[in-house]
Amino acid sequence: MALSIAFEISIWITSVCGVLVAAWLLWRARHQPDLRALAGFAVMMALWCSGHLALLHNQETLGMVLVLANPLMPTFFLHFALLFVNEGTEKQPWLTRLIHIMPWIYATSIFIVICSIWAEAGDTVPLMDGRPFFVFNAHGAVNLAYTVLIGVLGHGVLLLGWQQHSGNKKRSILAMFGVAAWGLLLATSFVFPSFGINVFPYPMLLLPSYLLLLVYGVVRYQILDVNRFANRALLALAMMLVVLCVIAVLGAFSGPIGLQALATVPIWQLWLYSLVVLLTAAMVYPWLKRFSERLVFPGAVLNERILDNWNRELNHAGSWQALTLLGEQQLAQHLRQPVPICLEPADVPEELHIVVQKELNGWFAQPVHTNDISPGMRLTLDVFSSLFATQCAALERSLALAETERKRLDEQHLVELGSLSAAMAHELRNPLNIISMASYNSPADTRRHIQEQLTRADRLVSDMLVYSGKLTLQYQPVFIKPLLGSVLSSLNTDNVLITLQIEEQLEVNADPHRLQQVFINLIDNALAFVRNQGDGSICIEAHKENSELACRIHNNGPSLDPSIGQEELFRPFVSKRQGGSGLGLAIVRRILDAHHGQIGHRNDLNWPVTFEIRLPLNPTVQTKGESKDV
Structure with missing residues (x-):
């Protein structure tokens, strides 16, 4: 039967x-x-x-x-x-x-x-x-x-x-x-x-x-789900074929080698019993596998759903800080305890954490101080670290692409703005000249008022051309103190105390004309706020810090509106003083960016307002007399 x-x-x-x-x-x-x-x-x-x-x-x-x-x-x-x-x-x-x-x-x-x-x-x-x-x-x-x-x-x-x-x-x-x-x-x-x-x-x-x-x-x-099923089905089929072959060999050679009891068993029964054992082992394998994992790695519950959830959540990060925060949240939720993730060596704690570093062959993440944790938690941290390193590489590529696209859009915007500004300058200066000539027959007060407004309009046009046009930098050694002296001599500094704290031999490799424009804009901006107060004071200090020139321009004028952020402050037409064009700080920012420098506002140096400039002393990409188009 x-x-x-x-x-x-x-x-x-x-x-x-x-x-x-x-x-x-x-x-x-x-x-x-x-x-x-x-x-x-x-x-x-x-x-x-x-x-x-x-x-x-x-x-x-x-x-x-x-x-x-x-x-x-x-x-x-x-x-x-x-x-x-x-x-x-x-x-x-x-x-x-x-x-x-x-x-x-x-x-x-x-x-x-x-x-x-x-x-x-x-x-x-x-x-x-x-x-x-x-x-x-x-x-x-x-x-x-x-x-x-x-x-x-x-x-x-x-x-x-x-x-x-x-x-x-x-x-x-x-x-x-x-x-x-x-x-x-x-x-x-x-x-x-x-x-x-x-x-x-x-x-x-x-x-x-x-x-x-x-x-x-x-x-x-x-279809992926069919592939997974077929993988298991083919494995079971291959195992059945192997069993059939092994039983056939045993049936053929069991008599000559002395296994008489095995030789008397019909081969079909051996096949049937072996297939039943194989099917039973295949059925209980998933449960035994989970049991052994729980026994060897207690507390470690890892499956495709958890890994997919980790990947999905980490993919939402748009910055390094967000990626670190999301990673720590996922670990805390899974392990029921916080595990810091350190991207900066200075922030490494003396406790359990994951250190993430970029090496020559890619990103690397590893749990540290794991001696006192269970094997299950160690396994979870190892798997998460590997996944987190992959996400770091993906975020790095994403940010690089975003930065490239941002620069492309900025360059395109500047080209369009430059064309518009050149056309506007041509169209505006002709009527401004006509107005200026027509004002000579006006009364003195009216003529003076017209000339002031014409000067203001001309400055606005000039600033727009500078901001939107192409910068050509001519690098050469520049001594800072003589340059500032010539700038101050060209400005109206009456009733304002000017203090210079600069070494005589302090120099930087830069474009002197563009650097002079930076100081003119910053000092003129400061003079506009302190000129009409009785104790108006401006202090300019500059010194070397490592391989950079650090220059700070302080003034005791009114503090800036705290609602204006650092980025917003240097946008066109945001921080606009009375009579200015609204482009002075934006021009300064653009010139310093072209020099690979930085500018920022500070209010923590015992002065109401401070603008800090940082410039590389000797840019490696240029030599003396070499030009650069920006």
């Missing part, structure tokens, strides 16, 4: 798999219509297997009808092959004609099935412990020949498709050919009894694998 039971179980599994696969394929057919035909093939295989089950349980009439419907299986497969091959490439005329006549092929297959049932093209023979098994009689030759013909035609269509296609579809067709060979091997045992070869069809025990592998061959290179 064990032989027939094993066969019946195999047929049952194939039938159930056929129904499940057909349902899944119909669901997938919303996006891939050719899968409907493959679903029909799966349904027909399930019905064909049900016919064998009906015969085993003495339901001869139902069993004969279902088994003799055999031609419909290759018909559905042929339809699928035509649709699958003729999709996505240049249509083949004869394939298109075959698709159009598929209804006639279906009708022919149904006619063959009806004729086979009417002619009683099949019989049963006692096989497998006396239970009935289907065999073709003389009238079944047409049914069998037609089934083989349609199957060969379907595989011929696949062969044509393999020649036409490339990439994933070509590989899918190749996989389907391999599966077809496997199906031929399994189907061979079905026809043996029809030709009087009374050998039990052992290969049919593996019949469930044929349908699953056929579907796998179709979608192997298209």
Whole structure:
């Protein structure tokens, strides 16, 4: 009874798999219509297997009808092959004609099935412990020949498709050919009894694998979840084949090596027992794996969902500070305790933390001070560190791309603004000159007022040209104190105390004309606020700090509006004093950026207002007399 039971179980599994696969394929057919035909093939295989089950349980009439419907299986497969091959490439005329006549092929297959049932093209023979098994009689030759013909035609269509296609579809067709060979091997045992070869069809025990592998061959290179399932299925199939081979070798050599007890056991029982052990081990493996992980790494719960959540959250970071904060939040949420993430060496604590560094071959993250933590927590920190290092590399690339795009947009904006400013200067200065000449016949007070406003308008135009135009830097050594002396001599410093705290030999490699413009704008801006107060004072100090020139311009005028931030302060037309153009600080910022320098505002040096300039003393990208366009 064990032989027939094993066969019946195999047929049952194939039938159930056929129904499940057909349902899944119909669901997938919303996006891939050719899968409907493959679903029909799966349904027909399930019905064909049900016919064998009906015969085993003495339901001869139902069993004969279902088994003799055999031609419909290759018909559905042929339809699928035509649709699958003729999709996505240049249509083949004869394939298109075959698709159009598929209804006639279906009708022919149904006619063959009806004729086979009417002619009683099949019989049963006692096989497998006396239970009935289907065999073709003389009238079944047409049914069998037609089934083989349609199957060969379907595989011929696949062969044509393999020649036409490339990439994933070509590989899918190749996989389907391999599966077809496997199906031929399994189907061979079905026809043996029809030709009087009374050998039990052992290969049919593996019949469930044929349908699953056929579907796998179709979608192997298209659907990720199928790939994962197929990976496990192929592993189980390979293990079963290995077991069959090992048992066969043991059965053949157990007698000569003295294992008489093993030699007396029928080989089919050894196969069956081994497969049961293998299936049982495969079923309990996931639970044993989780148990061993919990035992060796207590407290470590890591799965794809957690890793996907970490990746998704860290991808939201747009800065290094945000990335560090998100990483610490994810760790604290998972481990129930804070774990600092240190990107700066100066911030490294003397406790458990993750240190992140950039090395020559990329980013590297490692947990530190892990002696007192559990193996599970150590595993979690190792996995998270590796993921965090990957995110650091991704953020670095993202920020570099964003900075490149920002510079491109800034340059484009300056080009457009420069063209606009040049056109506006040309259009404005002509009417301004006319107004200036016309004002000579006006009263003195009116003429003076007009001239002041014309001067203001001319300054605005000049500042716009400076801000928006291209800067050409002529680098040469510049002594700071004489340069400031010439600047102060050109400005009206009456009633204001000017103090210089600068060494005589302090020099910097820069463009003297542009640097003079920086000091003029900053000092003139300070004079505008302190000139009208009785104790107006400006102090200018400069000295070397490492490889930089640090220059601070203090004044005791009114403090700046605290609502204006550092970035906003140097934007055009933001901090605008009475009578100014609103471009002075923006021009200063642009000139210093061109020199690779910096400017900032400070109020922590015992002065109400301080502007601090930092310039490299000897820029390595330029030498004496060399120019640079910005």
